[in-house]
Amino acid sequence: MRQFSIVTRVGIALGLMVALTVGTLLASYWLSERADQDALAINKAGSLRMQSYRYAWHRLHLPDAAVTAELAQQLQATWRHPVFNRFSHGESELATQFQVTSRSWLALQERMTTEGVQAAQVEALLAPHIQQLDSLVGALQQEAESRIRAIRLIQVLSLFATITLAGIIAYWLRSRVRKPLQTLTQTARRIGQGDFTARVNHPMGDELGVLADTLNKMNNAVGYMYGNLEKRVDEQTQAIQRSNIKLQFLYDMARSIIERSPSYQDFSHIIEGLKEAAQIEDLELCLITPAGDKPYLQVQPVETDEDPCAGVDCAECVSAGAGVSVMEDKRVYRYPLERDHHYYGVLVARVELGQQLDEWQQQLLQSVTDQLAIALSLKQEEEQVRRLALIQERTVIARELHDSLAQALSYLKIQVTRLDKAIQKGDEDTIEDVSHELREGLNSAYRQLRELLTTFRLKVDGAGLINALQTTVKQFEDQSDLTFRLDYQLANAPLAPHEEIHLLQIIREACQNAIHHSQGAEVTIRLQQAIDKGITLSIEDDGVGIPEQAEKLNHYGLAIMQERSKHLGGELTIRRRSEGGTGVYFSFQPAYLAEHSTAEA
Numbered sequence: 001m002r003q004f005s006i007v008t009r010v011g012i013a014l015g016l017m018v019a020l021t022v023g024t025l026l027a028s029y030w031l032s033e034r035a036d037q038d039a040l041a042i043n044k045a046g047s048l049r050m051q052s053y054r055y056a057w058h059r060l061h062l063p064d065a066a067v068t069a070e071l072a073q074q075l076q077a078t079w080r081h082p083v084f085n086r087f088s089h090g091e092s093e094l095a096t097q098f099q100v101t102s103r104s105w106l107a108l109q110e111r112m113t114t115e116g117v118q119a120a121q122v123e124a125l126l127a128p129h130i131q132q133l134d135s136l137v138g139a140l141q142q143e144a145e146s147r148i149r150a151i152r153l154i155q156v157l158s159l160f161a162t163i164t165l166a167g168i169i170a171y172w173l174r175s176r177v178r179k180p181l182q183t184l185t186q187t188a189r190r191i192g193q194g195d196f197t198a199r200v201n202h203p204m205g206d207e208l209g210v211l212a213d214t215l216n217k218m219n220n221a222v223g224y225m226y227g228n229l230e231k232r233v234d235e236q237t238q239a240i241q242r243s244n245i246k247l248q249f250l251y252d253m254a255r256s257i258i259e260r261s262p263s264y265q266d267f268s269h270i271i272e273g274l275k276e277a278a279q280i281e282d283l284e285l286c287l288i289t290p291a292g293d294k295p296y297l298q299v300q301p302v303e304t305d306e307d308p309c310a311g312v313d314c315a316e317c318v319s320a321g322a323g324v325s326v327m328e329d330k331r332v333y334r335y336p337l338e339r340d341h342h343y344y345g346v347l348v349a350r351v352e353l354g355q356q357l358d359e360w361q362q363q364l365l366q367s368v369t370d371q372l373a374i375a376l377s378l379k380q381e382e383e384q385v386r387r388l389a390l391i392q393e394r395t396v397i398a399r400e401l402h403d404s405l406a407q408a409l410s411y412l413k414i415q416v417t418r419l420d421k422a423i424q425k426g427d428e429d430t431i432e433d434v435s436h437e438l439r440e441g442l443n444s445a446y447r448q449l450r451e452l453l454t455t456f457r458l459k460v461d462g463a464g465l466i467n468a469l470q471t472t473v474k475q476f477e478d479q480s481d482l483t484f485r486l487d488y489q490l491a492n493a494p495l496a497p498h499e500e501i502h503l504l505q506i507i508r509e510a511c512q513n514a515i516h517h518s519q520g521a522e523v524t525i526r527l528q529q530a531i532d533k534g535i536t537l538s539i540e541d542d543g544v545g546i547p548e549q550a551e552k553l554n555h556y557g558l559a560i561m562q563e564r565s566k567h568l569g570g571e572l573t574i575r576r577r578s579e580g581g582t583g584v585y586f587s588f589q590p591a592y593l594a595e596h597s598t599a600e601a
Contacts, residue, residue: 006176007207009176017166020161021158021162023158027154028151028154031151031154042137051074052105052130052133055072055075056126093139097139101129108129111125177208187199187215197223198219199216199219200212200215245276249273249276250367253368271283271299278365280361283301284350285300286299288343295345329352331352331353333350333357335348337376339374342380344373344376349361408445412445415434416438419434465500465503466490468500468504482523482541484523487524487526489527490535493590495535502567503527506586507525507539509561510539510561514582518543519544523540524538524539533593535587536585538585542580545577545582546575561574570588571586571588572586
């Protein structure tokens, strides 16, 4: 039979506590309400004694009819006060005593009015009445005290009843709720610790009984499943460990490939690590050139002494392609190293004939093969980039020599021809003019040679363009009397290395011109980013200004600046400033903006 639920029992207990509390409050309120007028009744009854004395004294010693009438009226009003209404018609002992005392005063008042009582007789006549009033006041006080004692008794009884009820509820909660909950908690902890044999015995049919029965059933099911779970966990743990070893190996391999191009030693470490990660003893890495048919590099684990190519054709092995084949008493797995239609070699794994590689082992071998193919491809591309960089550098040197020193030498050769003819003719004026031109030409060629050497040695290191500009400005200030001001505002513009070199060389050439020809005191260099994010450069001096035939004075310097501006795809302008001096202005769009515009298009 199902018993009351815990919630119902708790509700009943709370209902009893509330009912007891409400009953105590109602009884106390009822008694306090009845005792509310007791103090006033005692006060009014006590005042009747003084009013009786005053009335009698005024009537006999100060026979003033108006005052006497007023005192009589006040006395009569006190006897008829609402607080005494409950004594006027009641049948209790206190009501009888009040009525007797009231009639006694009426009789005494009538006697003093009609019989002409003397002053000496007043005290004797009032004494019995005053004694009755004292008895009435005492009775009222006793009644008030009895009500207060009743309230105290109710409160004491309520206190004991509350304590008793609380004890009963606490005992019930302890035996029917707390202990079963403790048992359930302990059982749950044992289950959490892996003890699936724990059971809960709770015979009651309440919620805790249902929970205990459910917990027992769940424990049986979990205990049944746990037996198979441990085996599955062991299998998954081994798989996770293998995956961890595989991922760690792939990570280390990828990091080593990224840090540097792989060498023979790196390939040896990779194959040795692959042997441990894949748990394969017989591994071999064969690398071939694009035009070769035999391996130029054969890498095996460190402890392998047998040459797998002994007695067989290695060319057939490396050119057989991907797949699985049987060779003598071995099962051979081949993984070609291919990328972008380029073949770099093959990774070979051999196992006993009765065995085969698991799926995770084949995935690992394939991942290693792909990474090795990427590494070899990147190495080949890096070598190609180096070749192209060397060719480009030589092209730049040739162009610089052709545009500067070669032209200067051609000019000197022409002057030498003129000198020969002038000597044959004995033309002194021409000889002197040619001599002057040769001297100027040699000086210019020498200067151009120094500029070329400076250009070829010029570099922008890890500190960036700003550091190279600051170094250049300091060198110019040490070599001349000019003051150089640098305003650099390209901190947020990522320039390519060739862009930085060209900008630096343009600035150097313009500053050299200012030093040699401006005759000024200050040069200002500004590099900033325009609103359209293009790069603008200005080099301004406060000298005499550029002449009309500037090309004849410094043909090579201006040509070098124009040539470099064309390489950056920008526009170079050199003009006389209205406020005096010369201004060199250059603007171009950096490569990263051009690439971004092309991508959006």
